[in-house]
Amino acid sequence: MEAEGNLQLLLQNPDLPADLKHIAEKVLRSERITFDEGVTLYEQGDLGYLGVLANYIREKRHGDKTYFNRNFHIEPTNLCVYDCKFCSYSRLLKQKSEGWEYTMDEMFNMVTKYDGEPVTEVHIVGGVLPQYDVPFYQELFSRIRTHRPELHIKALTPVEYHYIFKKAKIDYATGMRLMMEAGLGSIPGGGAEIFHPEVRELISKDKCTGDQWLAIHEEWHKLGGRSNATMLYGHIEKYWHRVDHMEQLRQLQDKTGGFQTFIPLKFRNQDNQMSHVPESTVVEDLRNYAIARIYLDNFDHIKAYWAMISRTTAQLSLNFGVDDIDGTLDDTTKIYSMAGAEEQHPGMSTKQLVELIKHVGRYPIERDTLYNVVTDYNDFEFPETEKKPQYYKLPVIN
Numbered sequence: 001m002e003a004e005g006n007l008q009l010l011l012q013n014p015d016l017p018a019d020l021k022h023i024a025e026k027v028l029r030s031e032r033i034t035f036d037e038g039v040t041l042y043e044q045g046d047l048g049y050l051g052v053l054a055n056y057i058r059e060k061r062h063g064d065k066t067y068f069n070r071n072f073h074i075e076p077t078n079l080c081v082y083d084c085k086f087c088s089y090s091r092l093l094k095q096k097s098e099g100w101e102y103t104m105d106e107m108f109n110m111v112t113k114y115d116g117e118p119v120t121e122v123h124i125v126g127g128v129l130p131q132y133d134v135p136f137y138q139e140l141f142s143r144i145r146t147h148r149p150e151l152h153i154k155a156l157t158p159v160e161y162h163y164i165f166k167k168a169k170i171d172y173a174t175g176m177r178l179m180m181e182a183g184l185g186s187i188p189g190g191g192a193e194i195f196h197p198e199v200r201e202l203i204s205k206d207k208c209t210g211d212q213w214l215a216i217h218e219e220w221h222k223l224g225g226r227s228n229a230t231m232l233y234g235h236i237e238k239y240w241h242r243v244d245h246m247e248q249l250r251q252l253q254d255k256t257g258g259f260q261t262f263i264p265l266k267f268r269n270q271d272n273q274m275s276h277v278p279e280s281t282v283v284e285d286l287r288n289y290a291i292a293r294i295y296l297d298n299f300d301h302i303k304a305y306w307a308m309i310s311r312t313t314a315q316l317s318l319n320f321g322v323d324d325i326d327g328t329l330d331d332t333t334k335i336y337s338m339a340g341a342e343e344q345h346p347g348m349s350t351k352q353l354v355e356l357i358k359h360v361g362r363y364p365i366e367r368d369t370l371y372n373v374v375t376d377y378n379d380f381e382f383p384e385t386e387k388k389p390q391y392y393k394l395p396v397i398n
Ligand code: SF4
Pocket: 080, 081, 082, 083, 084, 087, 088, 089, 090, 126, 127, 128, 159, 204, 207
């Protein structure tokens, strides 16, 4: 395997500092690295070194396979009772006239718009408002499930769950059971930000804490559910806060095994209360993916949202530990574009996604939410008439 050869070559480099050599040897032996070694990687690991280690792990687990899915998003509202400083999305305090609040029927109609389309997942996440409560989501999930039972519902984060369960006066275990019974398929990774209170208090102090975020995922895992995890990086946190965040995820994963994918989210500074904070560089983004791949030895997948970091950086990331670049999206999300992402109308046809992956020598696999293979695109020939991605305008409440 070429990736192993590169790691062996790296180990023969007489100029490699002893600390980094020790970590590289551990990676070669598939040994877990410690918290301090995680910090060392951030402080001392250059891009080339980290890429060799991360790509070795990536190819050992997945070879060249690179996953994506066919999905669409529903964002119930961009109004929110919370006031996270990094949020470019929420419009409660600022331009309320730019807000939207979908009704149950409007959201259900968005699902029926995809009838007959080969999508496998609906991803539902947005702001937090009182009318979106436990009975509302029970009804929404069960209407979708009844209408299209095979469509996987990946919905809401612990930020929403903590809020709606508290309002309903039910504990997390009861709440997650009710959601599962209504048709919830899995939990996306959002709302994690940075767990450590030193940072969380400053950037998103009024929503669920890091411990509460983890507790909700734990209850969901206990029910046999799967979920993802994110980390919002590149703002005011220190390197050790990132390692602490991943350490807490690693510990919960040791306990439950319920996480599928870790998704580092780059802080974007457009139109939010942290616009004075500079964004991380592409080099730092790639280093961060690589360190996540090395540190989270019990996570199967590391994902890069192409819509958030640009198509080119997503291609590069496939050499730095990433094996999943998310979905076709169909221009149904505003979360990235409102934060200043390069993609203002994120949508790619399946053919475009497949070509993006093949252009950097990787092997495209369409997966469902739970990583079952839907289509192997390695030797697939697309018909001439493949459908172009479609766009529709989001309504604005005046
Ligand atoms: S990040 Fe989420 S919880 Fe925080 S203000 Fe924005 S929409 Fe609300």
